Amino acid sequence: MDPAAEDAPAVNPVPETPADLLALATRHGLNLTEESVEFVDFGLDYQVALAADGAGQRWVLRVPRRASVVETMAAEAAVLNLVGAHLQVAVPDWRIRSGELIAYPAVPGIAGMTLQDGEPHWTVDPTSADYARRFGALLAQLHSIDAERARTAGVEVRTPQQVRQQWREDIEKVTTHFQVNPKRTDQWRHWLSEDAYWPQRTVMTHGEIYPGHVLVDESGAITGVIDWTTARVDDPARDLVFSYALGGEEVFAAAVEAYADSGGQPTEHLLEHCRLLWSAGAVGYGLYALETGEQAHHEAAAAQLAADPDGGDPA
Known part of the structure; x- marks a missing residue:
């Protein structure tokens, strides 16, 4: 079993039965x-x-x-x-x-969220201040990894300028291929134009560190983190945003407080930045739909992008 085996494009379909696997x-x-x-x-x-x-x-x-x-x-x-x-x-x-x-x-541990018959099953309460504090402390530890050390290790490193520019390019690509609700595009233009929202430093991030990828023990202590496919040196908000999205402002505040107490460096306008970052998550799904070319994903992304970000009817 060689973990460093040469990578080659997968040509076989995914296994459909236990015997295939x-x-x-x-x-x-x-x-x-x-x-x-x-x-x-x-x-x-x-x-x-x-x-x-x-x-x-x-x-x-x-x-x-x-x-x-x-x-x-x-x-x-x-x-x-x-x-x-x-x-x-x-x-x-x-x-x-x-x-x-x-x-x-x-x-070791149990995922904080799993899917059962297509529905989320929660092992942790994402609105819990206790979980938020544990989560914030974990992120502070992850974000303390030196960016140059990450670069030397072969990890992708994006500067603050590159992070912002990539969002510009991604938004332009998605708005070219999809009909996007004007409220969303207005929000994104405001977000991209306001210097105060954007970080002055980038850090080692996971990118999808929501409870499905965080493992806990019976006491609720975090024991592990899985699925590092999207990890890179990037905007620290891309990790902190999950506390806001799943727990709301009070839980987000608890996570950020623990983050700061553990050595993290939250920025002044982090809450508003995370609000807008979460809204822009639809861009990521649009890009995924374009990459895969699958009609079902294209239709789902189109519906998400056309929807009113404030919950009203699509434009």
């Missing part, structure tokens, strides 16, 4: 029991499953859904090597990495 794992030297297989179709980029080997060790298996995902594996591996040596919580330790499979021993 076991055959794939066996080809990579990992022998699992069929009765232990549990599919967790949670991510847009990977099909995810859990299974145990003969000794009872639980494994996570990630099967890329398309070739473009395979191209990001090396970058994610570099991130894991960096953050694994820095954080006090666990991250995935890849034992297998190929163009058709990533596998690693399960990170």
Whole structure:
């Protein structure tokens, strides 16, 4: 099992049955029991499953859904090597990495959110001030990783100017291909034009650190963080925004207070920046729909972008 195996575009369809998945794992030297297989179709980029080997060790298996995902594996591996040596919580330790499979021993803990029959099931309360404080302290630790150390490790680094410019380009691309509610475009123009919203420094970020990717123990303590596909040095708000989006302003304030107490450096207009950043999340989905070319995603992104950001009828 060589975690540094050469990446190549995935050409096989994702496994549809436990037997298919076991055959794939066996080809990579990992022998699992069929009765232990549990599919967790949670991510847009990977099909995810859990299974145990003969000794009872639980494994996570990630099967890329398309070739473009395979191209990001090396970058994610570099991130894991960096953050694994820095954080006090666990991250995935890849034992297998190929163009058709990533596998690693399960990170300890239970995901803060899972999907059951398509509906979210919460292990943690995202409106809890206690969880917010734990979350803020974790982010302070992650964001303290030196940007130059990240660059040396092979992690993508964006300057504050590059972050802002990338948003300009992404918004322009999405508004070119989709009909976007004018209220959204007005908000985004205001956001991009106001210097006070934008960070003067960028930090090591996860990018999708919502409860589905945060593992906790029975006491609610954070034990691990998974799925580092979108991690890079970027705007610290891209991590903090999840506390605002899921918990509201009071919970966000608790997270930011813990963040600052643990060494984080919140900016003056962080709340308003996070409000607008969350609104711009529809841009990311539009880009994803364009990348995949899948009609279902295109239609869903179009509906989201056309919707009134304040909850009214689409334009």
